[in-house]
Amino acid sequence: MASDDAAAVGVVGGWASPFVMRVCVALRLKGVAYEFLQEEPGKKSELLLASNPVHKQIPVLLHGGRPVCESLVILQYVDEAFSGARPPILPADPYDRAVHRFWAEYADAKLPMALRTLRGMIDGDKAAAAEQVAAALAQLEEAFTACSKGQRFFAGDDIGFLDIVLGSYVGWFRAAERITGQTVLDEMRMPRLAAWAARFCGHEAVRDVMPDAGRLVEFGEALRAALAANANAQRM
Numbered sequence: 001m002a003s004d005d006a007a008a009v010g011v012v013g014g015w016a017s018p019f020v021m022r023v024c025v026a027l028r029l030k031g032v033a034y035e036f037l038q039e040e041p042g043k044k045s046e047l048l049l050a051s052n053p054v055h056k057q058i059p060v061l062l063h064g065g066r067p068v069c070e071s072l073v074i075l076q077y078v079d080e081a082f083s084g085a086r087p088p089i090l091p092a093d094p095y096d097r098a099v100h101r102f103w104a105e106y107a108d109a110k111l112p113m114a115l116r117t118l119r120g121m122i123d124g125d126k127a128a129a130a131e132q133v134a135a136a137l138a139q140l141e142e143a144f145t146a147c148s149k150g151q152r153f154f155a156g157d158d159i160g161f162l163d164i165v166l167g168s169y170v171g172w173f174r175a176a177e178r179i180t181g182q183t184v185l186d187e188m189r190m191p192r193l194a195a196w197a198a199r200f201c202g203h204e205a206v207r208d209v210m211p212d213a214g215r216l217v218e219f220g221e222a223l224r225a226a227l228a229a230n231a232n233a234q235r236m
């Protein structure tokens with residue numbers, strides 16, 4: 001990527017990461033063309049280490065060669081830096097913005113570790129993890145009812161910040177359902193959220209970057225095997 005081009009946009013990421021998907025959806029919503037810089041699973045490129053030396057994690061947004069890290073920070077940056085003709089990603093009202101940020105942080109606090117446990121990526125109590133995901137989704141069903149006020153998405157009739165944050169986990173909910181054989185997004189217990197998830201996945205900014213559940217399951221298995229092989233090699 002030409003770092004001296006002030007307009008060039010790149011995403012350092014991996015196709016299977018929910019955090020990376022958020023950035024791609026936001027850029028697509030804004031109509032911003034970007035180069036996807038795929039990291040090799042289980043490894044960290046020089047570009048990643050140089051552009052996110054603190055956390056060494058994906059995603060990193062590169063804008064004119066300057067890095068922006070952490071998916072929630074990136075979403076807000078994209079909203080401000082590409083404010084042009086497309087509607088804002090965050091709600092206009094400061095109180096609504098605070099509420100949406102609250103639920104986004106809630107989702108990120110409750111879901112990723114429990115989903116990693118369900119997928120077998122980390123050791124832990126799978127039944128407790130399933131309960132934690134179910135309890136969080138029940139809360140988020142209520143949040144959806146309160147925030148959407150009968151509209152199609154959290155902030156109205158198009159997708160916005162909270163849709164992108166929570167929606168990025170939908171592929172992994174479906175992968176976890178395949179791995180455990182148990183329903184995660186239960187249409188009986190959370191009918192509004194289940195219908196919202198289907199709408200989110202069908203949105204034109206999401207469709208092409210929402211990972212397929214079967215591919216995610218295969219990816220998880222391959223990554224687990226590669227990490228185990230690495231750990232064994234280090235012990236030798």
Ligand SMILES: N[C@@H](CCC(=O)N[C@@H](CS)C(=O)NCC(=O)O)C(=O)O
Nearest residue numbers: 017018019056057058059070071072
């Ligand atoms: N809080 C970060 C989380 C990013 C994250 O967990 N990225 C994972 C990929 S899904 C990663 O880079 N893992 C490798 C590592 O932690 O070493 C964000 O929202 O951007």
